[in-house]
Amino acid sequence: MKVSRAALVLCFVVATISPWSMAENHSTAVANRRPLGKKRHGCVAYNPIDKCWRCDRNWANNRQRLADCAMGFGHEARGGKMGRIYVVTDSSDRNVINPKPGTLRHAILLPEPLWIIFSRNMIISLRQELIFTSDKTIDGRGFDIHVAGGSGFMLQFVHNVIIHGLHMYDIAEGSGGMIRSKHDHVGMRGRSDGDAICVFKSSQVWIDHCSFANSYDGLIDIIAASTNVTISNCHFVKHDKALLFGASEKTPEDKVMKVTIAYNHFGKGLTQRLPAVRFGFVHVVNNGYTEWKSYAIGGGDGATIISQGNEFMAANGAAKEVTKRERVPESIWRKWTWRSEGDLLLNGAYFRQSGNPNWAKTYKGHPLIPALPAIDVPLLTKFVGASLHCKAGAPC
């Protein structure tokens, strides 16, 4: 996006310190800082979610403890806690009406809480969208689990889902047809969009330590009055329209939407929607942004965006503005509460604020994750994505 001279004059916030000297001081400061992590058995975990489980060498016998580590708006996501462990042993997805026992689709349709794990490294190419039922955890720890080259995940009308430790990329449109969507229901489905994960009228969802790239539609869409979602410790690369929260200006029901974006890294090859938000409330805290070609955070329709303790490093030759409003006059968007607090804006990056600077005084929702200093973001996000290589008996 081209930024006009007029736009710069209107800008509320431009980094007051020269971004270049800040960048240099920044790396020196990070290098000189004592580690924030908890060091035990050679394990260093830097952010509060990781500190909750990563240094437990017994994690493999204690997998369901992860469910107690969710923070932010998705903090109530229990996934399949209290349920059985289900081990996926078969990476195939040949039958979407009567899935074979041992497959991910068979597990996800069982009408009971399940903690789903894997027996070996796998590449799962879903023949059609994988339609979730409630109270499920997919836990990729211990193996390299790739969901790639086929359809993506559909969470519709469900609650309590945890998705952890998956690589998801090259997700394609699904042709649709007859697909089982519950243990006792098979229905005719239209084409699926080609999102890696679509959250539709669902709540209590936590997506943690996943790596996302290159899908036909979005990487994560959250729509149709879904709420109470946290996306944390994920790694996003190589995609145009990455995260869409609120499908269109005709869905005011998305006013209930509350999403936390914490400790993620938005890296190479991203263009826009990191995220784009309509109507809802999004807390963007302690994430690292190192590339956005067009904009990082945008949206419209009165969305509230609270950005705290993030590092926004504009790429060379790309847009410098972090934000983008849908095309409406300033008389309208200046009432939208989009605040940048404690963000580190580097290499010319700037965040155009609007709305109520005292929003926190009247905020009544679930307590927000307290922002740590933005200068620590490189450490807080050091272990993002699905490549932790956890081994049973050793800390991750």
Ligand SMILES: *[C@@H]1O[C@H](CO)[C@@H](O)[C@H](O)[C@H]1NC(C)=O
């Ligand atoms: C670091 O920041 C200080 C101000 O806090 C400034 O005076 C100094 O020039 C900066 N150092 C570098 C290497 O840019």
Ligand SMILES: *[C@@H]1O[C@H](CO)[C@@H](O)[C@H](O)[C@H]1NC(C)=O
């Ligand atoms: C979302 O979480 C809040 C508590 O933080 C709760 O009051 C509300 O009922 C939840 N909404 C849904 C749809 O689960």
